[in-house]
Amino acid sequence: MKILISLLCLTLGLSILSKPAKAQFVQENKNTVVRYQLDLRGYDYYSIMNIFNYLNNAGYDLSGINWENPSAELILSSSDLAYIVSTGLKGNILEYHEPASENAVRVDERYLDPTEVESILKKINEAAPEVTRLEVIGQSLAGEPIYGLLLSTTPNIQNPKYYSKPSMIVDGLHHAREIVTPEVSIDFAMKVLEAAYAQNERAIDILETWNIWIVPMLNVDGSRIVWSEDSYWRKNARGSGGNIFGVDINRNYGYRFNECNGSSGRKGSQTYRGEHAQSEPETKALINLADRILPAAYISYHSFSELILFPYGCNKSLTGEDGLHRSVSQEMSQHLPTDSGRGQYKPGAPWEILYGVDGDSMSHMHASYGAFAITLEIGTAFQPPYSKRDEIVNKNVNSLIWLTEKLSQSLFSLQVVSGNSFSSVQYGVEILPIRRDQGEAPLRTNSAGYFHKVLSPGDYIIRVTSPDGRVVERKFSMTNVPKSMTISL
Numbered sequence: 001m002k003i004l005i006s007l008l009c010l011t012l013g014l015s016i017l018s019k020p021a022k023a024q025f026v027q028e029n030k031n032t033v034v035r036y037q038l039d040l041r042g043y044d045y046y047s048i049m050n051i052f053n054y055l056n057n058a059g060y061d062l063s064g065i066n067w068e069n070p071s072a073e074l075i076l077s078s079s080d081l082a083y084i085v086s087t088g089l090k091g092n093i094l095e096y097h098e099p100a101s102e103n104a105v106r107v108d109e110r111y112l113d114p115t116e117v118e119s120i121l122k123k124i125n126e127a128a129p130e131v132t133r134l135e136v137i138g139q140s141l142a143g144e145p146i147y148g149l150l151l152s153t154t155p156n157i158q159n160p161k162y163y164s165k166p167s168m169i170v171d172g173l174h175h176a177r178e179i180v181t182p183e184v185s186i187d188f189a190m191k192v193l194e195a196a197y198a199q200n201e202r203a204i205d206i207l208e209t210w211n212i213w214i215v216p217m218l219n220v221d222g223s224r225i226v227w228s229e230d231s232y233w234r235k236n237a238r239g240s241g242g243n244i245f246g247v248d249i250n251r252n253y254g255y256r257f258n259e260c261n262g263s264s265g266r267k268g269s270q271t272y273r274g275e276h277a278q279s280e281p282e283t284k285a286l287i288n289l290a291d292r293i294l295p296a297a298y299i300s301y302h303s304f305s306e307l308i309l310f311p312y313g314c315n316k317s318l319t320g321e322d323g324l325h326r327s328v329s330q331e332m333s334q335h336l337p338t339d340s341g342r343g344q345y346k347p348g349a350p351w352e353i354l355y356g357v358d359g360d361s362m363s364h365m366h367a368s369y370g371a372f373a374i375t376l377e378i379g380t381a382f383q384p385p386y387s388k389r390d391e392i393v394n395k396n397v398n399s400l401i402w403l404t405e406k407l408s409q410s411l412f413s414l415q416v417v418s419g420n421s422f423s424s425v426q427y428g429v430e431i432l433p434i435r436r437d438q439g440e441a442p443l444r445t446n447s448a449g450y451f452h453k454v455l456s457p458g459d460y461i462i463r464v465t466s467p468d469g470r471v472v473e474r475k476f477s478m479t480n481v482p483k484s485m486t487i488s489l
């Protein structure tokens with residue numbers, strides 16, 4: 001199918017959009033903090049990982065790392081700074097920062113705030129209604145809409161063909177201060193759509209193969225704080241009155257919530273996990289979307305550190321599909337040169353190259369749906385100067401296009417046909433010998449009987465179980481081409 005539209009105008013008059021006029025939240029800690037760069041040159045890998053784990057477990061705000069020029073950035077109170085210096089860890093102060101003061105908001109106005117993200121998504125949807133669908137996937141704590149934009153040649157979710165296609169989620173801004181991250185999925189959408197309307201075959205293929213849901217800005221409330229009050233704000237806006245403490249949305253997901261010292265129970269911590277799993281409406285919004293679409297792929301954008309992270313987050317824990325995650329991440333890194341030009345983004349599990357985490361979205365998406373799941377830590381600063389914006393975003397958009405096409409070649413698609421083809425039965429699916437013995441959820445077809453999975457080359461057995469206990473098994477092999485199968489049950 002060709003997209004028969006002659007011209008798509010996505011020219012965006014960003015400068016005319018207004019920003020929120022005043023502060024809407026009051027945060028707990030109004031003390032001056034410093035952005036401090038630890039100098040880790042001369043330490044070996046194991047010593048550096050010990051330092052990262054120590055800092056993270058002790059509750060320090062480790063905002064990013066740099067493996068090329070071994071260093072780490074911390075946001076520290078003056079007393080914490082004194083303690084860090086007393087341990088003998090060397091470094092230097094990059095910046096002083098006073099929350100709730102005039103100079104606290106130093107974000108470049110050209111980055112997108114929530115109002116602008118909403119406006120752009122609406123413009124894209126209006127400009128490309130044949131291949132997009134805009135939805136409010138949930139509401140923030142403060143009641144603001146969280147948007148998801150579907151990119152697909154089948155944007156009508158009543159259309160049976162929609163269910164025959166695999167789904168992908170691309171999100172950004174779990175962490176409010178990571179202001180460059182919404183720009184990746186938005187630029188990706190515009191680039192693919194503009195190319196598709198120009199009849200570019202590869203772009204049309206992407207939209208025909210996938211249902212791609214972009215959620216550029218999950219943490220809308222946190223972003224409001226960043227733009228109005230404190231540009232270093234990370235969490236959501238949980239709390240009330242003068243006591244906004246915030247929950248780290250990316251420690252609030254259900255899979256292994258609070259199970260491996262990868263989050264904090266202290267409200268003041270930057271990695272505060274919340275009262276219970278999925279306590280936050282932002283977390284629920286993404287999970288509700290995922291429960292509906294059963295993603296075969298999940299890509300989450302954070303900043304910074306120039307890393308490609310794959311599951312699991314917990315220390316020493318890897319998925320039953322580590323070969324797939326590791327090899328695709330390694331190949332993707334060849335498409336992601338570092339800003340210095342001296343190397344590539346570094347692939348690894350969080351605990352291998354950063355620090356252990358629990359309750360994170362990436363681990364949850366793999367464990368719950370079997371998704372190929374990665375987290376990109378992009379750039380070398382959580383708020384890069386705007387002059388660096390295009391370089392960082394463009395290479396990440398291009399590598400995301402590369403990844404989408406790569407995963408397209410590794411897709412296994414199953415359709416289960418029953419006597420009553422109108423029933424909305426979900427069948428259980430197992431793919432052997434893939435190991436899912438670490439508390440993962442059982443895999444299943446969607447309500448139209450389809451199941452999609454990214455698989456490494458190799459030999460497999462698929463086992464399909466109907467709700468009344470009938471079982472069918474089939475052998476199949478994956479090479480580097482997509483494969484589909486129909487099973488009658």
Ligand SMILES: [Zn+2]
Binds near residue numbers: 175
């Ligand atoms: Zn982050």
